Amino acid sequence: MQTIEEILRAKKIKVTPQRMAVYSILKKTDSHPNVEMIYQKLKPDYPAMSLATIYKTVDVLKKVGLIQELSVGEGGLRYDAKIRPHSHVYCEICGKVDDVEQYPLNELQDRFLLEKVKNETGYDVSIVQLYFFGKCPQCSINKETKARGA
Amino acid sequence: MQTIEEILRAKKIKVTPQRMAVYSILKKTDSHPNVEMIYQKLKPDYPAMSLATIYKTVDVLKKVGLIQELSVGEGGLRYDAKIRPHSHVYCEICGKVDDVEQYPLNELQDRFLLEKVKNETGYDVSIVQLYFFGKCPQCSINKETKARGA
DNA sequence: TTCAAAATGGATATTATTTATTATTTAACA
DNA sequence: TGTTAAATAATAAATAATATCCATTTTGAA
Ligand SMILES: [Mn+2]
Ligand SMILES: [Mn+2]
Ligand SMILES: [Zn+2]
Ligand SMILES: [Zn+2]
Numbered sequence: 610m611q612t613i614e615e616i617l618r619a620k621k622i623k624v625t626p627q628r629m630a631v632y633s634i635l636k637k638t639d640s641h642p643n644v645e646m647i648y649q650k651l652k653p654d655y656p657a658m659s660l661a662t663i664y665k666t667v668d669v670l671k672k673v674g675l676i677q678e679l680s681v682g683e684g685g686l687r688y689d690a691k692i693r694p695h696s697h698v699y700c701e702i703c704g705k706v707d708d709v710e711q712y713p714l715n716e717l718q719d720r721f722l723l724e725k726v727k728n729e730t731g732y733d734v735s736i737v738q739l740y741f742f743g744k745c746p747q748c749s750i751n752k753e754t755k756a757r758g759a
Numbered sequence: 760m761q762t763i764e765e766i767l768r769a770k771k772i773k774v775t776p777q778r779m780a781v782y783s784i785l786k787k788t789d790s791h792p793n794v795e796m797i798y799q800k801l802k803p804d805y806p807a808m809s810l811a812t813i814y815k816t817v818d819v820l821k822k823v824g825l826i827q828e829l830s831v832g833e834g835g836l837r838y839d840a841k842i843r844p845h846s847h848v849y850c851e852i853c854g855k856v857d858d859v860e861q862y863p864l865n866e867l868q869d870r871f872l873l874e875k876v877k878n879e880t881g882y883d884v885s886i887v888q889l890y891f892f893g894k895c896p897q898c899s900i901n902k903e904t905k906a907r908g909a
Numbered sequence: 910t911t912c913a914a915a916a917t918g919g920a921t922a923t924t925a926t927t928t929a930t931t932a933t934t935t936a937a938c939a
Numbered sequence: 940t941g942t943t944a945a946a947t948a949a950t951a952a953a954t955a956a957t958a959t960c961c962a963t964t965t966t967g968a969a
Pocket of ligand 2: 847857
């Protein structure tokens with residue numbers, strides 16, 4: 610099993626503290642941060658890190674396949690170091706993004722699914738994203754509380 | 760079966776030529792246009808239509824449930840008057856968005872699926888979007904042609 | 910250790926998208 | 940038909956996301 614350093618070096622991409630730091634943040638969190646959120650998380654440990662570097666870094670990490678990009682209808686994009694196929698659920702109230710582990714991308718046998726889509730549409734498909742949109746538990750509680758006048 | 764006019768009037772939303780025109784464009788096309796594309800399509804018949812009106816109109820139509828909104832990772836959003844659950848495929852080269860009719864949202868029995876997601880995540884889910892990303896037939900051909908040096 | 914190419918920081922620029930403003934027009938309804 | 944609230948056009952302004960620039964630093968390899 611290759612380390613991140615090895616994966617980057619194999620592609621002639623330099624290993625830098627900034628790249629390691631961004632990847633490390635993404636690996637640790639399950640919050641699917643956008644560029645600005647990554648920037649803020651890195652601030653304490655890397656106060657000199659530039660926002661431009663983060664933009665470039667997520668591009669690099671995405672191209673290398675170490676992270677995936679999510680688009681939930683906000684302005685910017687979200688990033689995720691968990692690259693094994695899984696779905697996401699987005700809270701339309703607070704903007705939280707959570708994983709949906711069990712269902713159903715893994716039950717859809719991606720290989721077969723991509724073949725079917727290719728047959729129907731002619732597209733060569735490489736990525737599948739399944740999104741659920743709704744309201745998270747916290748936001749549901751807040752609504753209830755408000756309605757009760759508490 | 761209600762007409763669009765009836766649906767709007769039932770919600771106390773005024774029926775205007777602009778709203779009818781935007782809806783009509785979306786109903787006719789299968790190109791999943793964004794706001795700017797809708798604006799351009801309306802230009803010939805409604806040269807005085809304002810871009811701001813289109814922004815407001817898609818909001819209204821979405822809230823009423825007459826259209827759905829797609830997010831494929833571009834700057835803006837795409838719109839679709841086909842609201843029956845179906846998936847989409849996005850060409851990462853030219854930006855085309857096509858429907859994927861047969862597979863697999865209709866096979867996933869949405870009611871059951873939403874219940875499963877609710878159980879796992881606690882989210883109250885109302886919308887599901889399945890996106891495929893890849894390369895459309897035209898863009899595949901272009902690449903081949905180029906590679907052959909033609 | 911030296912060196913060239915690549916990457917970074919810090920800033921600014923650019924660009925695209927969306928919202929706000931306001932005078933004017935219009936839809937709905939009595 | 941007259942009234943009123945809502946909607947529109949036209950434009951300006953705000954927002955936000957990303958790209959670019961360039962001097963400096965760093966990486967990876969000789
Ligand atoms: Mn995830
Ligand atoms: Mn569609
Ligand atoms: Zn929430
Ligand atoms: Zn294409």
